[in-house]
Amino acid sequence: MSIFKRNNPFLAMHYLLLTLAAFLVLFPPYVVILNAFKGTEEYNTSSVFELPRSFFNLENFETVMRIGHMGRAFWNTSIILVLALIGNIIIGTMAAYALGRFQFKLKKYLLGGYVLATLIPSVTTQVATFSIVKELGLFNSHMAPVLLYLGTDVVQIYIFLQFIRSIPFDLDESAMMEGASLVRIFRSVIFPLLIPATATVTIIKTISIYNDMYIPYLYMPAQKLGVVSTSLMKFAGVNSAQWNLISAAVVIILIPTVIMYLFLQRYIFSGIVSGSVK
Numbered sequence: 561m562s563i564f565k566r567n568n569p570f571l572a573m574h575y576l577l578l579t580l581a582a583f584l585v586l587f588p589p590y591v592v593i594l595n596a597f598k599g600t601e602e603y604n605t606s607s608v609f610e611l612p613r614s615f616f617n618l619e620n621f622e623t624v625m626r627i628g629h630m631g632r633a634f635w636n637t638s639i640i641l642v643l644a645l646i647g648n649i650i651i652g653t654m655a656a657y658a659l660g661r662f663q664f665k666l667k668k669y670l671l672g673g674y675v676l677a678t679l680i681p682s683v684t685t686q687v688a689t690f691s692i693v694k695e696l697g698l699f700n701s702h703m704a705p706v707l708l709y710l711g712t713d714v715v716q717i718y719i720f721l722q723f724i725r726s727i728p729f730d731l732d733e734s735a736m737m738e739g740a741s742l743v744r745i746f747r748s749v750i751f752p753l754l755i756p757a758t759a760t761v762t763i764i765k766t767i768s769i770y771n772d773m774y775i776p777y778l779y780m781p782a783q784k785l786g787v788v789s790t791s792l793m794k795f796a797g798v799n800s801a802q803w804n805l806i807s808a809a810v811v812i813i814l815i816p817t818v819i820m821y822l823f824l825q826r827y828i829f830s831g832i833v834s835g836s837v838k
Contacts (some may be wrong), residue, residue, distance in 0.1 A: 595612075
């Protein structure tokens with residue numbers, strides 16, 4: 561008997577937990593949006609849960625764009641994001657193609673190496689990593705975080721690998737009979753079929769890079785190289801913070817990721833579900 565039968569107490573608990581989870585996820589952005597439209601005086605004299613006097617008060621957003629140099633921050637973030645995503649997709653799909661289509665002695669060790677790398681705390685390798693980046697002359701440049709973000713993680717490999725394993729070998733054999741090389745097979749046969757997986761990896765890596773503050777702050781301390789995450793620090797001091805301005809900055813930063821999600825959501829769901837069952 562299904563536990564989701566109508567009037568089943570488990571079904572009621574199921575919906576209750578879903579409602580609670582949705583509330584926990586949506587309530588913080590709701591509070592941020594409310595306070596983004598409050599001036600400093602209104603914010604200091606009202607509760608953070610109260611509606612603003614007017615949703616047409618855009619003073620905070622203008623201040624954030626001017627003082628936080630958000631236009632420049634978005635440009636720097638876009639450069640890093642585009643280069644890192646292109647590199648990750650190329651490296652990730654090619655690595656998964658080699659692991660999923662060919663048999664060689666070190667295959668299991670390579671897969672184990674990806675898993676092992678995720679178990680090593682990144683903070684323990686930062687001294688060596690920083691020294692390497694500095695010796696390469698990449699410190700205080702866009703290429704420093706791009707190089708560090710190019711590391712292909714095990715989740716990315718897993719998503720691409722599951723899709724490649726679901727592609728019939730008959731397609732490869734048919735292409736070989738037509739005289740296609742391995743590179744041509746990858747470019748013309750395998751890669752076009754990885755669109756759902758690519759969309760999934762794109763949104764995962766975008767959110768990860770977009771939210772990262774540690775690497776840009778450590779490797780690009782120059783003010784002209786500020787990204788959206790480090791720009792938030794301009795509105796927070798040691799003893800105080802301008803939370804209404806921070807809220808406005810957060811709303812501005814959220815807009816691109818929300819737009820990306822709306823356009824890629826059908827591919828994301830397809831990629832996650834297919835990757836888990838194939």
